[in-house]
Structures are given as structure tokens and as C-alpha cells.
Amino acid sequence: MSLPTPNPTARAVVTGASSGIGEALAADLAARGHSLILVARRGDIMEKLATELRDRHCVDVEVRACDLSNREQRVPLIEELSGREISILCNNAGIATFGPLKDLDFDYERDQVELNAVAVHDLTLAVLPGMLNRKSGAILMVGSAAGNMPIPNNATYAATKAFVNTFSESLRGELKGTGVNVTLLAPGPVRTETPDPADASFLDKLVPDALWISSEYTAKVSLDALAANKMRIVPGIISKAMSTAGQYSPRAIVAPIVGSFYSKLGSEK
Numbered sequence: 001m002s003l004p005t006p007n008p009t010a011r012a013v014v015t016g017a018s019s020g021i022g023e024a025l026a027a028d029l030a031a032r033g034h035s036l037i038l039v040a041r042r043g044d045i046m047e048k049l050a051t052e053l054r055d056r057h058c059v060d061v062e063v064r065a066c067d068l069s070n071r072e073q074r075v076p077l078i079e080e081l082s083g084r085e086i087s088i089l090c091n092n093a094g095i096a097t098f099g100p101l102k103d104l105d106f107d108y109e110r111d112q113v114e115l116n117a118v119a120v121h122d123l124t125l126a127v128l129p130g131m132l133n134r135k136s137g138a139i140l141m142v143g144s145a146a147g148n149m150p151i152p153n154n155a156t157y158a159a160t161k162a163f164v165n166t167f168s169e170s171l172r173g174e175l176k177g178t179g180v181n182v183t184l185l186a187p188g189p190v191r192t193e194t195p196d197p198a199d200a201s202f203l204d205k206l207v208p209d210a211l212w213i214s215s216e217y218t219a220k221v222s223l224d225a226l227a228a229n230k231m232r233i234v235p236g237i238i239s240k241a242m243s244t245a246g247q248y249s250p251r252a253i254v255a256p257i258v259g260s261f262y263s264k265l266g267s268e269k
């Protein structure tokens with residue numbers, strides 16, 4: 001098993017490519033020879049990344065500035081992807097909110113559901129028929145260890161990531177023998193940028209530096225897992241501990257413990 005072989009017409013799509021794990025996935029895919037379509041809202045940042053990746057790796061890189069939480073903006077992107085040779089899809093873009101749902105901005109919460117869950121479903125539906133016809137494709141779903149358990153004070157995020165986790169592993173079961181790989185990345189904390197000590201978060205202070213994993217490491221092990229058609233990749237010790245606790249402990253016990261922890265994250269905002 002491996003990733004589809006790069007070719008001049010095929011594209012690997014990475015959503016949320018303007019920062020963090022998505023940017024690292026785009027860079028790693030380009031280094032492996034894949035031409036790309038980068039998707040996020042900030043087109044200017046992605047154009048800069050596209051120029052760097054073209055220069056460094058001699059691949060084609062296209063940029064699609066799109067608010068994936070907006071159904072109307074998704075339509076042209078979905079139509080385009082349905083008609084093109086998409087060899088790899090990294091469903092990575094996502095946002096999170098912390099604190100009691102009643103205190104949060106309800107419009108932003110709805111956007112979170114659209115982005116983290118509905119857009120993931122839409123983009124998968126757009127590329128899957130072409131992958132099945134070609135008997136070749138790879139889809140990386142970026143869920144979270146948070147999707148394994150109930151998390152008071154992170155309710156919308158945890159629920160949307162439960163969708164991604166379950167969708168990924170269910171779909172994978174349907175695609176055995178089709179040539180289409182599906183792998184779930186379900187991380188705990190990933191350090192996407194070095195925090196300024198002056199405004200380090202509760203989580204930054206709690207987790208020792210040595211236990212943080214980087215976006216680059218996360219991208220590499222995720223793409224290796226996708227190439228090997230692994231069901232799930234959980235990078236790093238903290239992620240593995242969170243994942244085990246979330247999956248195997250009684251939900252009634254886990255919920256209040258993680259809920260009080262996430263209330264601290266919520267009170268920082």
C-alpha cells in the first residue's frame with residue numbers, strides 16, 4: 001500500500017493549508033512530489049506558500065480561497081473537485097471553541113459544525129466517485145482525540161470531531177479492496193506555533209515542552225499512516241493517553257473530569 005503516484009494532472013487537496021497542521025501537510029506532500037490545491041480563507045498567505053513550494057519542489061500549486069463554513073462558497077469548489085483528478089484529500093480545516101455553549105456566539109458555533117463536519121462530508125462526497133473509478137485515492141480525515149469522549153465546555157468541537165472520527169473509520173470499512181485509503185488523524189495537543197511566554201496558555205504551561213509534538217512531525221506520521229492505509233494515527237504520548245482514556249473509560253466518569261479541565265481553557269478566552 002502507498003499513496004497514489006504523483007502525476008502532472010493529479011492534485012492533492014489540503015484544506016486549512018494556510019497554517020498549522022494543514023500547512024505542514026501541504027509542504028510534506030509537495031516534498032513527496034504531489035501537486036496541490038490549497039484551500040482556506042486567507043488566499044494571500046496560501047499564495048506565498050504556493051510560491052515557496054513550487055520553487056522548492058517543482059510541483060504545481062493552485063490556491064482556492066474559500067470559506068468552507070459557507071455553503072454557497074463551497075458549491076463552486078465542490079463542483080470543481082468533482083470534475084478533477086483528485087488523488088489525495090486532506091480534510092484538515094477546523095476550528096474549536098471553549099466554554100459553556102450558552103455563553104458562546106451561536107453563529108460561530110453553527111459555522112463550526114459546517115466547517116468541522118458538513119464540509120468534511122461534502123468534500124469527501126465530491127472526490128470519492130473519481131477515486132473509486134480510478135481505483136486509487138487517499139483521504140486523510142483530521143479528527144481529534146476530543147472526538148472520543150464527551151467534553152463539557154467544548155461541546156460543539158467534541159461533537160463535530162466525534163463525527164469525523166466515526167465517519168472516517170466507518171467509511172474506511174466500506175472501501176476495503178477498492179484502492180482508496182482512508183486514515184483518521186486523531187491527535188491530542190499539537191504545537192502549531194511556539195507560544196510567547198508572556199501569553200502562554202494554561203495548556204502551554206501544563207504540558208512540558210518535551211511532550212509537545214509539532215505540526216511537521218504530525219504531518220509526516222499522518223501521511224506515512226495514510227500511505228500504509230492505517231485506520232487511525234494518534235501521534236505523541238499525550239495524544240495516546242487522551243485517546244486511551246477517552247475510548248476505554250466510562251463516559252459518566254470522564255465527562256466531569258475533562259469538563260473541569262476545559263472550563264479552564266474556556267475562561268482564558
Ligand SMILES: NC(=O)c1ccc[n+]([C@@H]2O[C@H](COP(=O)([O-])OP(=O)(O)OC[C@H]3O[C@@H](n4cnc5c(N)ncnc54)[C@H](OP(=O)(O)O)[C@@H]3O)[C@@H](O)[C@H]2O)c1
Nearest residue numbers: 016017018019020021040041042067068093094144189190
Ligand atoms: N493543534 C491541535 O492541538 C489539534 C489537536 C487535535 C486536532 N486538531 C485538528 O487539526 C486541524 C488543524 O488544526 P491546527 O491546529 O493546525 O489549526 P490552525 O493552525 O488554526 O489552522 C486551521 C486552518 O483551518 C483554516 N480555516 C479556519 N476556518 C476556516 C474556514 N471557515 N474555511 C476554510 N478554512 C478555514 C485556517 O485558515 P484560514 O484562517 O486562512 O481560513 C487554517 O488554515 C483542525 O481540524 C483541528 O481541529 C488540532
